[in-house]
Every structure is written in structure tokens, then in C-alpha cells.
Amino acid sequence: MSPKKLTGAEIRDTFIDFFVEHKHTAVPSSSLVPGGDATLLFTNSGMVQFKDVFLGQDKRPYKRAVDSQKCMRVAGKHNDLDDVGRDDTHHTFFEMLGNWSFGDYYKKEAIEWAWQLLTDVWGLKKENTWATVFKDDQGDIPSDEEAAEHWRAQPGFQDGHVLYFGRKDNFWEMAETGPCGPCSEIHYDRGIKYCDKQHIEGHVCAVNGDCARFLELWNLVFIQYNRLGPNTLEPLPATHVDTGMGFERIVSVLQDVDSNYKTDLFTKSLDVLRSLTGHSLAAMESDFTPYRVVCDHTRAAAFLIADGVVPGNVGRNYVARMIIRRAARFGTKIGLHEPFLAKVAESVIDTYGDFYPELTKSRAAILDNLTREEIRFARTVETGTAHLENLLNELRAQNKTILDGRKAFELYATYGLPLEISRDIAREQGLDVDEEGFKAAMDEHRIASGGGKAMGKAGGEDAEFFAGILKDLHKNKKLGEHGVEYDPYTSPRAEGEVLALVINGELVDSASFGDQVEVILPKTGFYIESGGQVNDTGYIRSLTLPSPNGRGGLPSPSGGRAGDEGHWEIEITNVRKPSAGVIVHVGEVISGQPKVGDMAIAEVDMTRRHDIMRNHTATHLLHAALHQVLGEHARQAGSLVAPDRLRFDFNHPEAMTPEQVERVERIVNDAVAADMEVIPKLKSREDAIAEGAMALFGEKYGETVRTITIMPSSFDMSVEETNVHPSAVVQHEHKYSYELCGGTHLDRTSDVGAFLIISEGSAAAGVRRIEAVTGRGAYDLIARRFKALKQIAATVKSSVDEVPRKVESLQDEIAELKKQLTAMRNEMAQSRFSGQAENIQKVGDVNVLAMEVPNANADTLRSLADKFREKYPKNGAAVLVTGSTVIAVLTEDLVKRGLKAGDLIAAIGGRGGGRPNMAQGNLPNGNIGDALEKVAKAVEEKLK
Numbered sequence: 001m002s003p004k005k006l007t008g009a010e011i012r013d014t015f016i017d018f019f020v021e022h023k024h025t026a027v028p029s030s031s032l033v034p035g036g037d038a039t040l041l042f043t044n045s046g047m048v049q050f051k052d053v054f055l056g057q058d059k060r061p062y063k064r065a066v067d068s069q070k071c072m073r074v075a076g077k078h079n080d081l082d083d084v085g086r087d088d089t090h091h092t093f094f095e096m097l098g099n100w101s102f103g104d105y106y107k108k109e110a111i112e113w114a115w116q117l118l119t120d121v122w123g124l125k126k127e128n129t130w131a132t133v134f135k136d137d138q139g140d141i142p143s144d145e146e147a148a149e150h151w152r153a154q155p156g157f158q159d160g161h162v163l164y165f166g167r168k169d170n171f172w173e174m175a176e177t178g179p180c181g182p183c184s185e186i187h188y189d190r191g192i193k194y195c196d197k198q199h200i201e202g203h204v205c206a207v208n209g210d211c212a213r214f215l216e217l218w219n220l221v222f223i224q225y226n227r228l229g230p231n232t233l234e235p236l237p238a239t240h241v242d243t244g245m246g247f248e249r250i251v252s253v254l255q256d257v258d259s260n261y262k263t264d265l266f267t268k269s270l271d272v273l274r275s276l277t278g279h280s281l282a283a284m285e286s287d288f289t290p291y292r293v294v295c296d297h298t299r300a301a302a303f304l305i306a307d308g309v310v311p312g313n314v315g316r317n318y319v320a321r322m323i324i325r326r327a328a329r330f331g332t333k334i335g336l337h338e339p340f341l342a343k344v345a346e347s348v349i350d351t352y353g354d355f356y357p358e359l360t361k362s363r364a365a366i367l368d369n370l371t372r373e374e375i376r377f378a379r380t381v382e383t384g385t386a387h388l389e390n391l392l393n394e395l396r397a398q399n400k401t402i403l404d405g406r407k408a409f410e411l412y413a414t415y416g417l418p419l420e421i422s423r424d425i426a427r428e429q430g431l432d433v434d435e436e437g438f439k440a441a442m443d444e445h446r447i448a449s450g451g452g453k454a455m456g457k458a459g460g461e462d463a464e465f466f467a468g469i470l471k472d473l474h475k476n477k478k479l480g481e482h483g484v485e486y487d488p489y490t491s492p493r494a495e496g497e498v499l500a501l502v503i504n505g506e507l508v509d510s511a512s513f514g515d516q517v518e519v520i521l522p523k524t525g526f527y528i529e530s531g532g533q534v535n536d537t538g539y540i541r542s543l544t545l546p547s548p549n550g551r552g553g554l555p556s557p558s559g560g561r562a563g564d565e566g567h568w569e570i571e572i573t574n575v576r577k578p579s580a581g582v583i584v585h586v587g588e589v590i591s592g593q594p595k596v597g598d599m600a601i602a603e604v605d606m607t608r609r610h611d612i613m614r615n616h617t618a619t620h621l622l623h624a625a626l627h628q629v630l631g632e633h634a635r636q637a638g639s640l641v642a643p644d645r646l647r648f649d650f651n652h653p654e655a656m657t658p659e660q661v662e663r664v665e666r667i668v669n670d671a672v673a674a675d676m677e678v679i680p681k682l683k684s685r686e687d688a689i690a691e692g693a694m695a696l697f698g699e700k701y702g703e704t705v706r707t708i709t710i711m712p713s714s715f716d717m718s719v720e721e722t723n724v725h726p727s728a729v730v731q732h733e734h735k736y737s738y739e740l741c742g743g744t745h746l747d748r749t750s751d752v753g754a755f756l757i758i759s760e761g762s763a764a765a766g767v768r769r770i771e772a773v774t775g776r777g778a779y780d781l782i783a784r785r786f787k788a789l790k791q792i793a794a795t796v797k798s799s800v801d802e803v804p805r806k807v808e809s810l811q812d813e814i815a816e817l818k819k820q821l822t823a824m825r826n827e828m829a830q831s832r833f834s835g836q837a838e839n840i841q842k843v844g845d846v847n848v849l850a851m852e853v854p855n856a857n858a859d860t861l862r863s864l865a866d867k868f869r870e871k872y873p874k875n876g877a878a879v880l881v882t883g884s885t886v887i888a889v890l891t892e893d894l895v896k897r898g899l900k901a902g903d904l905i906a907a908i909g910g911r912g913g914g915r916p917n918m919a920q921g922n923l924p925n926g927n928i929g930d931a932l933e934k935v936a937k938a939v940e941e942k943l944k
């Protein structure tokens, strides 16, 4: 096979470099979302971004292009989804390598270059390479003898390896009318061991045959006609070349593996999956399908999200949702139930991020969208598939094999079970699902639910709209005079009737799966973003009252449809207050069909909220610590309290010293360890301020304010009788921290866990900013840093504790080696210089030396110049070059004769200056030899 095994990335690079060397412009892949082509769901070939160029509707600044194009084939005419996972060659997402000529080169060059790249550069065997060319099976269009002749003319091309095929294989058309032409395919014979039909009697391996031995590698399309009608072709004024090579396939051939999934493009993803399942290599290969599907779909999903296609209910977004859910379901087949796709996606970003930087840029969005979609799916998949099983049982009982598409759509509308997954499950049992019926039901539903209408309302209109809703609810006695009751402090759960549902800025009676919906309840425990603390997220779900038979209202996966008929769930991602008295939960229906009037329970995601509370209480401790270390002027100037970190801006004129930062961190951690009480209290504003509570400049406070006091717990025993640390005695009398604050807090400071400052920097003039983590975030940071430290220790062969000393001694060693290297280079330059006496040129009575000194620096050149002048105290001129540095020296007598060192530098094309007898400058990139040859002549002319 090839002389050396190239990685996938190297194969892509050699393809692009090869054509760049042949004067092609490397063009980046266009997005998976085709621009300006509404008929196409996804970019499905390299042609898409150049279509308008061929149609003459677009012009590019280049006539030759080379690219690797991202493609998706998962819907519409080109749909490979059914084959993905079942075999080793199909993908939903793949890359297409191509070289392009727009009215420039044609068949001769295209064939010559293809041959050179495949056989010379990549080392494929010439005797195993075949080419097909066009010969019309209908006898109307001339045969492509031109291409055939070019193939036969290639060095080493085997006699008889050109084969003729008809319109189906070797004539390419863009559409019913428009540009078209013959194409020439390159096939490769991988040898009899790759034939998977050897056991079938009468089977003959052949190009365009039905076994895996001959692979089509590359299709060269020669566009030379314009089709005007079914029987009319006219020659185009200019001819074009459009080629396409499936990237995964060429990688599998060059890496000599029998599956695209065994190339290094998938190695990292498979390794991640195996580390999660604990399967051996052999166990994985014996049940390879789930692995293939998960790898393929995760890769596709990562690329889709990077191009802005997130999971949703319609069109492209539906595809993103479907492939993520399908990947998650295949994951369950190999025992993966926790969200795991983000881990696989990390390996995709690692493998592809260098060539497709959009992946690296969108890392957070990719990981976040995958995990969220997996969590949503996990909440409904069991109930959904249990219902599907019931439907399939009914089908069998009726001796039918095809499930009604409408019923399949109901499963999607209620449980988010995409058609493709229902069909997978049905097919696993020898049944099927009516796809047309599903699509018809989906379209009807979309129209009925008003999909496609403009989103939301503008500022004032929004407030007016919700004020109107409040007025009606008030009139109907559904809400009291203060509107929605708000209590994020005492209970994270609130029960009540669904008072209103809003979709796309309009009131609706009900919503269904996938709808973006706004929900109003009589009360809520969700915190609304304010005072720097971000809002809560969580779920609202139907509250089914216990049924008379006492079985309760829980969903019953196997017990038919009665138990969970009305069950629904909404994932809440935002909470807002569009007008006074109205609080709106914003989210997406993840199962069932919520209706106005249903009883519901709203529950805050308490894991996340707890992280937020740790950060909020820690913020108050940080504020107090800054006062202790920096002084009373270090007042809050802004803050962000999020689940993963806290950010605190404060007034301080200069950067904190590392010691100050360390002290603040320690004081906060001491306050955490002191297990102080955090006490919220409502007070009149006047009282609170009079007591010295810290109020924030610019914040608006009502007449009644909420205060947060942090102070040591009161002891049952008298302080004197216990063995308490003296500082605790002092603090007992004082509030440790006292602030006006509407946020949610821990009960005790010890719950913060640990507090670590990540950074201290400038936020604005006179304002500093600290970012910090607590609790789980702090643990993650410690674990990550510790792992890095252990890796460093292993690399420098030392223990963790010894690392600083070891690194320091390595630095010393490097510095010493650098010194030695410089000295050695100097010495080498000197001795080389000494041996150059014969290179002295005589220009009249003047000794001229022009030489390049490799591996030197300016200092060395100067010392060599001095040496030259020692040897030639009179009549000496020298020009010395190393890299781009040039030095010229002259003896005084020559200066007196009107020569200047700077003139010599200028004479050889350099730039620089200095004294008349010595100048230094730069020589722009170019041929140093040529430049140095000009020196003697310049001396001669200046002395004339």
C-alpha cells in the first residue's frame, strides 16, 4: 500500500496542498446550511457553494479552487440515514474533497493531476487503478474518447483499465435543464480479501459491481453542455471541471482498513465510548452497530450545532433533534444511560477543530445543546417507547405490519419520539411505520399551532399584552390584587392552576411537545434575575391528583394509556417579569400537552440553585474580606452570581498584590469554616441604613428592604465556659457582614465548601474585578489543576512537591545551555571566518570581503568585523550577513576617500544606517548570494 501511513488530517492537507501547488485557491468549506437555496435542507455536495458560478450568476476572483466541503445526507432525495450504522461506509455527515476549474483547465490536467496525486503522492498501486468514461447507452451524445485517451497516456496506466459506462454512471446533470456533461470515475481494486460476496455462486468482482473489492474513489465531472430540454444539448462557451472524492473513503483506503469507522477519524470517539462502556476491542467489534451510529450521529450533531442548527421541532432543527435522540437511544443499547454525548463530541472537536475552527469556537454550545437534549429525551423515552410497544402489539394482533403515521406522530407530539426512532424500533421487530402519514400529520399540526408566525412582541407592546392578561385574571378572581405571588426564599416548589399559556406572543389554550411556551401560575418559587444573581431554571409538570383506585397518577409505562393521559412537562429556562404583578416562566414543552386550567407543580432545579446560593453567600463574605484587607473604600460596583462562578467588581485604585489576593482568599475561607449563620430579615429602609447595612449606590430600594446578616451562631453555653478561639468571642458581638440584598442565600457559611479566586483584574478605571468559584466549582478547579500538576511532575520526573524547584533548576540548565550554544556558534563563526582569507577580493588596492555567516547574531558579526579591521587596518571593506541582519565596515582611509558603510548596505538592497565606518541594517528576504556579489562592484564604483 502507500509508503507511509498518513493520518486523516494529513491526507486532507496533502490533497489541498497538491492543488494549491498547481495554482488553485484553497476555499473554506461553506456552511452545512446552504445560503440562498431554499430548496435544499443541507449542503449535500461540494457543488452547492459553486452552483451559481457554473450557472453564470456569480463570479469569483479565482478560476481554480480546491476545498474540503462539509456535507449532510439525512433527508430528501439523498438520504443515507437508513444505512448508517448497518454498514461501514455510510454517514449522515461526511467531507467531500474537490478541485474545481471555472472555464480554466480541462480534461487533460484534471486526469493528469488525479493520477499523480493518487499514485505518486499517495502511493496507490497503478496496476490496481481503473477509470471509467462515458459512452452513451442511448447513442445520442458522443462518447468521451478525449478522457479515455488522456487516461491511456498516463505513465504506468494499465492497458484495458479504461471502461465505458452509460448515462446512469457516467453522465452528470445538475437538474432537468442547465449545465451537464460526461464524468470519469476512478475505481480502486483493493484485492480479493475485500470481496464480501465470495461465497455467492456466480459472483464476479467488477468495477461498478456489487461487492466491496472495487471502490469508487473519485469522480471527475467535465461540464461542457447546457441542457435546454429532454433531447437538446448545446455546447457551453466555456468548459468546467468539478471533482468529488469522499474523504472518509480515501482515508480508509490509504490507511488500509475495511471500515471508515476504523480510520483515525473515529479512533478518539470510539476510545471515549469504550472507556464509558468498559468493552474490549473485540466486544465492541462484535456489536459494532451502536458504536457506529453514536460516532456518526455525534459528529454530525457537533458540526450542525457549530453551524447554528440546534435541536428543535421543524426542518433542520428537527434533524438535529432526531440524530441526537437516535444517538442517545443507540447508546442505551451498549449500556449508556447517563448523558454521554458531550464526551464523544469533545473527541470530535479534538479531531476536527484544527481544520474546522467553528467547532472549537462553538465548543460550549455543542456540549451544552447535546447534554440538554439528552436530558430532555431521557425524561420521556421510557414512557414513549412503552406506548410504542403497545401500538406494535395491537398491530400484530390485527395481523398488520405498518403502523399508522398519525399514531407515530402522536408519539412525537407527546413524548418527543422522532419518526426515525419509532421506525428503528418497529423494524427491529419486522414491522414498519407509514412515513407519509407521519409527515402529513406533522404539517397539519404545524399549521394548526400557528408555527412560523413571528416571535414575541416589542418592548412596550409586550408589557401591555401581559398587563391585559393580568387584568382579565384579576376580573375572573384567578389572581389577587398583587398578581402572581413571588417567594423564591422559603420553598422551591409551588403548586397551582395553569392560568395562561402564551406561544409566539399569543394566548393559547394548550401547547404540545417542542413548543416554546410562556406559562403563568398563581405563585412561583423561581428567582427572577436581579441584583446580579441569575434566574432559576427547572421544570413545571402536571400535578395529577390521586385516582379513586388509589394507584395515584404516576405515569404507567406498561399499563396502557389511562394512567398518564394528561401528563406533561415543561423545561423552564428563564423567568421574567414583563409588567407589574406578572411573572412568566419561559420554557419548552418536553412531553405531553399542557392545557390552561391543568393543575401543575413548578419545581426549581435545586442542584443549580444551591450552586448559585453558595456563590451569593460567598460574594458577601468576599465583600467583607475586601473591606478588611483594602479598606472601607472597596465597595461593590457590580456583581454576577451564577451557578459556575461569581464575579465581583469593586472600587480600588490599583491592582491588588498577590499577597492581598491570597489574604482575601484565606479570610473568606476562615469565615466559611467558622460556620456562621446567614440571617435574612425584612426591615424598614431607614432602620437598615441607620444600622450600617451596606446599600449599593444606584440600586433602587422600596420602603421595606431585605437585609442579609452574617454572624457567628449564638452559643447555648456562656462563651467563657467554652474553649472557643478568642477571635470568635470578638466576632460574636459584631455582625460579620450586613447588606441590603434580595438574593437567595445559604443558611450557614460552611455550606460554601471552599472559595478560590480565579482572577483579579481591571474592570474599568478605578474599578477592580475578582472572579471566584465555590463548592463544586472549586472542587473541579482543584481536581483539574492537581491533574495538570501531576502530569508536569511526571514529565519533569519529580514529585509534586518538588516541581517548583525542579522547574527552576531546568530553567537554569536551559539558560546555561543557551550561553554555551552562543559561545559555540561564535567560535564556529570565527573559525569559518578565519578560513575565508581566499575569499578576499581585490578591487584595485582595496581588500573586499563579502560573506554570509550562518547561525550567528549581530554581536558575532560585529566581533568578526573588528577582527577584519585588525587584519586589514588599511584598505579594507567588509559586508557580513547572517539571516536578515547585515553589517558593513570600512577602514578610516576608505572613509576619507568618500566611501560610506551605509552605502554598501544600500547597494545590495538592504536598509539601515550607522556611522560612516560601520553600519548595520536589514536585508529583505531574497537571495543572499546574489546580494553579496554586488559588494565588490559597489566599492569599485564609489571609489571612481
Ligand SMILES: [Zn+2]
Pocket (backbone or CB within 6 Å): 195, 196, 197, 198, 203, 204, 205, 206, 211, 212, 213
Ligand atoms: Zn467480489
Ligand SMILES: [Zn+2]
Pocket (backbone or CB within 6 Å): 531, 616, 620, 739, 740, 741, 742, 743
Ligand atoms: Zn447579595
